[in-house]
Amino acid sequence: MKAHLLGLGLLGLSGLAPTASQGGVEPRLQWPVRCVVGASCVVQHYVDQDPGPGIRDFACGSTTYQDHSGVDIRLRTERQQAAGVDVLAAAAGRVLRVRDGVVDMSVRERGAAAVKGEECGNGLVIDHGQGLQTQYCHMRLGSLKVKPGDQVAALQPLGQIGLSGNTEFPHLHFTVRQSGKVVDPFNGGAVGSACGGGTSMWDPGLRAGLAYKPSTVLNRGFTADTPTMARVEAGDLEDVRVGPETPMIAFVRATGLKQGDSLTLSLTGPGGETLATSAPVVLDRNKAQQFMFVGRKARAGGWPAGTYTARYRVERAGAVALSDEFRQEIRR
Secondary structure (H helix, E strand, O other), X not given: OOOOOOOHHHHOOOOOEOOOOEOOEOOOEOOOEOOOEOOOEEEEEOOOOOOOOOOOOOOOOOOOOXXXXXXXXXXXXXXXXXXXXXXXXXXXXXXXXXXXXOOEOOHHHHOHHHHOOOOOOEEEEEEEEOOEXXXXXXXXXXXXXXXXXXXXXXXXXXXXXXXXXXXXXXXXXXXXXXXXXXXXXXXXXXXXXXXXXXXXXXXXXXXXXXXXXXXXXXXXXXXXXOOOHHHHHHOOOOOOOOOOOOOEEEEEEEEEEOOOOEEEEEEEOOOOOEEEEOOOEEOOOOEEEEEEEEEEOOOOOOOOOXXXXXEEXXXXXXXXXXXXXXXXXXXX
């Protein structure tokens, strides 16, 4: 989905993108969302550094899509978005352009035609001097706290993550430009540069927590009735507990999966008994996200007390690319 081919003309935005140094000083961008990567948010897509028809992220992987111009910082559920998650200034600077007034609604409901010219949704651009600018897209309607001309400090709240513009899920699309050209903050590389090297533009204190993860578990848990992607996306299945007399179903949603990946999910009881296991699911193409679940109907006499464990595994090219275990306790 071309979620970020932005209608910059309507915002009056000039290009954005940084290099590995600004006037001899290494840029130190702060994380532009008040969230913890791997806990309350994930990086779903990186910048596409391949100038041709192929795709390539900064680590020589494929966790991006054609012509993607920024970093997608995704919340795990729409419930998080509704509660409010702050978007923060990545560095000090002056606000150049702001747009508000775009409804928070998935493009699956609005349709691509309805967001033509406002693909970025609600958002803004900050000029940091020396040709460096940052852009913030898909922000929440009515949440923006700044106006053109305002001076902002690093980590100052600008507004909140929303669901505006050309997007199907709550996230911030964060773009960096230097002298009008897109660059990737993870290695300072412009489109067309070699992958696997470069210098991170993130503040050194952030870099360990921003280690490259081509695939990530976005949601997992247990439920007593059939889970759906819509319910998981909404956040309706967070922290659900099953009881001794109900069905037991384990579910997982993961991002950044690749063609040829083999996915399995199993559920075992407290004594190690296999209660349910999926046949391997082999992906026929890259998947931005993939949802699966396994389970058993309620057992006569109820489930024995103890710990029930779900195990998720993704094998890629003969190695384990992603795995996770999560548990549910039954008390009687």
